Amino acid sequence: MELDHVTRAHPGGIVALRDVSLRVPRGQFLAVTGSSGSGKSTLLQCAAGLDVPTSGRVRLAGTDLTGLGETARTRLRRDRVGFVFQAYNLLPALTVADNITLPLRLAGRAPDVERVRRLVDRVGLGDRLGHHPAELSGGQQQRAAIVRALVTDPAVVFADEPTGALDPRTGAAVLDLLRDLVTELGQTVVMVTHDPAAASRAHRTLVVEDGRITDDRTTDDEGN
Numbered sequence: 001m002e003l004d005h006v007t008r009a010h011p012g013g014i015v016a017l018r019d020v021s022l023r024v025p026r027g028q029f030l031a032v033t034g035s036s037g038s039g040k041s042t043l044l045q046c047a048a049g050l051d052v053p054t055s056g057r058v059r060l061a062g063t064d065l066t067g068l069g070e071t072a073r074t075r076l077r078r079d080r081v082g083f084v085f086q087a088y089n090l091l092p093a094l095t096v097a098d099n100i101t102l103p104l105r106l107a108g109r110a111p112d113v114e115r116v117r118r119l120v121d122r123v124g125l126g127d128r129l130g131h132h133p134a135e136l137s138g139g140q141q142q143r144a145a146i147v148r149a150l151v152t153d154p155a156v157v158f159a160d161e162p163t164g165a166l167d168p169r170t171g172a173a174v175l176d177l178l179r180d181l182v183t184e185l186g187q188t189v190v191m192v193t194h195d196p197a198a199a200s201r202a203h204r205t206l207v208v209e210d211g212r213i214t215d216d217r218t219t220d221d222e223g224n
């Protein structure tokens, strides 16, 4: 994922991102932090093709998003991007199994049953596939949402405050799982978070202030 001199100005004069350049190599787990209103969500949305920069370029999974229309961006998101949200966003009428495989059905792809089974077992939901989201705890729902985000083997997973609705212990367990999956699958993850404990799990942490990257730190596996 690559941002090259990205600026996003909103009508009315608010500049949410100012000339941001950033490269996230494959397999990196990046946390984006910063105070409220600093531009974190705008960065995620521009990087994920949900929002369009006023100027600059975004490359995602080998595709330059600049100049792509809404339909092409939607297709790229559907096929190459996974999302994890604070509120899980599972569909209440579907079972866990159907929620998890929904992105594949939307993309017209047959589920790789082996891969789905491995992921589900890996997150400890093997005995919950026939349940509905309301029958799961918050941590279990977020685990299901993580599997749903990974099931299409996306180029990048974008996570927006994935622990925001969880108590600290459950949130830490979900993040440890996410980090382990990142390592095992070589998955690239970009996570927006207010939570320093969440950011500390990432390989690299950016601080965004007033639309600019003001700090960029990489940590090793020991957290140094």
Ligand SMILES: Nc1ncnc2c1ncn2[C@@H]1O[C@H](COP(=O)(O)OP(=O)(O)OP(=O)(O)O)[C@@H](O)[C@H]1O
Residues within 6 Å of the ligand: 010, 011, 014, 015, 016, 034, 035, 036, 037, 038, 039, 040, 041, 042, 043
């Ligand atoms: N659609 C919009 N129209 C006008 N201004 C906007 C719009 N979206 C965001 N902004 C402004 O852009 C700035 C950055 O917003 P953004 O949501 O990216 O911040 P954030 O760091 O994610 O904040 P939070 O942590 O509170 O979610 C803010 O000043 C916000 O008010």
